[in-house]
Amino acid sequence: GGIYARDSDLRLMNNTIMNNSAYSAGGGIFCHDSSPAITNNTIMYNNAGGGGGIHCYDSNPTLTNNTIAYNNAFEGGGIYCDNSSPSFDSENRCNIYLNHATVGRDLYTLQMMEVIVDTFTVMNPTDAQAYPIENYSFDILDGRVTPINADLYVSPDGDDANSGLSPDDPLRTIHFALTVILANSLNPHTIYLADGIYSSDNNGEFFPISPM
Numbered sequence: 001g002g003i004y005a006r007d008s009d010l011r012l013m014n015n016t017i018m019n020n021s022a023y024s025a026g027g028g029i030f031c032h033d034s035s036p037a038i039t040n041n042t043i044m045y046n047n048a049g050g051g052g053g054i055h056c057y058d059s060n061p062t063l064t065n066n067t068i069a070y071n072n073a074f075e076g077g078g079i080y081c082d083n084s085s086p087s088f089d090s091e092n093r094c095n096i097y098l099n100h101a102t103v104g105r106d107l108y109t110l111q112m113m114e115v116i117v118d119t120f121t122v123m124n125p126t127d128a129q130a131y132p133i134e135n136y137s138f139d140i141l142d143g144r145v146t147p148i149n150a151d152l153y154v155s156p157d158g159d160d161a162n163s164g165l166s167p168d169d170p171l172r173t174i175h176f177a178l179t180v181i182l183a184n185s186l187n188p189h190t191i192y193l194a195d196g197i198y199s200s201d202n203n204g205e206f207f208p209i210s211p212m
Contacts, residue, residue, distance in 0.1 A: 001027040001046055005059075010036035017041060022048040025080065026055035027071060033057075039064040039092075047072045050108070051080030052099060058082070064089040068096045072206060075131075076108030077101035083111065090139070093118035097144035100175060100206045104131030111135065119144055121179065128178070147182035155194035156203040170194060175206040 001022035003012070008031075017028045027046030029038070031054070038061050043053045052071030054061070056079070063086055068078045077099030079086065088094060094117050099106045106121055107113070107130040116139040120129070123143035127133045150165055154177050158170035164177060171177050174191065183189040198205045 001030070001048055003029045004032075005030065005034045005036055006032040008034040008036060010034060011039075012036055012041060013039045015041045017043045018045050020046045024048065025050040025057075027052045027073065028068075029054045031056045031059035031061055031084070034059045035061065037062045037064070038066055041066045043068045044070045045072075049073060050075045052077045052101065054079045056081045056084035056086060059084045060087065062087045062089070063094050065092040066094045068094065069098050070100075072100045075101055075103045076106075077104065078106040079108070080104075081107075081109040081111070081113060084109075085111070086113070088114065088116040090116045093141070095119040097121040098179065105129050105179070107131070107136070109135050113137075115139070118142060121145060122147055145180050148180050149182040149187070149189075151190045151192065152177045152181050153192045153194070156196035156198055156205075157194075167192070167194065172203050173205050174198060174209055178209070 001020035002017045020027050025048050027048035028043040046052050052073035053068040071077050078096045096106050112135055114137050119142045120140045121144050130136050152164040153167050153170040155170040158172040160172045160176040162169045164171035177191045
């Protein structure tokens with residue numbers, strides 16, 4: 001979508017990569033048989049089938065001080081890896097948060113991945129944020145959102161900065177409610193939806209709605 005690197009040792013520094021789209025893979029950056037150094041970049045609001053922010057295929061990128069957020073994909077909203085081993089700088093750490101995907105909202109990998117970041121969507125990721133969760137080890141300093149162990153309320157007229165704990169203080173998007181609600185089969189909760197139009201144009205909703 002934004003940048004395509006093949007058989008390349010690309011050095012990509014100090015850029016804003018936004019609002020790009022790819023039908024198949026790599027909305028922001030697609031790496032194929034490459035070992036790029038990706039440093040000090042903001043990668044946001046990109047869209048693709050796999051890897052809304054970055055898609056890695058047979059590639060080993062080095063990631064230093066990047067922010068990868070609000071990207072959208074079917075798999076791996078932030079980063080998608082296939083036979084790839086990205087290296088995360090442990091001193092100048094990246095931020096990866098609040099990306100969207102049907103599977104693996106922030107990360108999707110087909111092999112083991114060590115993730116070292118400053119800020120991630122949550123401090124304790126699950127399959128919802130990083131799929132499959134057993135493929136990851138994490139070193140996270142801060143969570144962008146705090147999970148909420150309660151029923152939540154959503155309205156197109158609400159605000160994702162609200163608490164979401166009552167109909168009078170609703171969140172704005174179903175997507176964000178699914179991101180913050182702390183629920184599973186042993187600890188079920190309900191998201192209550194107010195009447196109204198839920199759409200990308202009306203309230204910034206992401207579709208399709210991905211499961212928790």
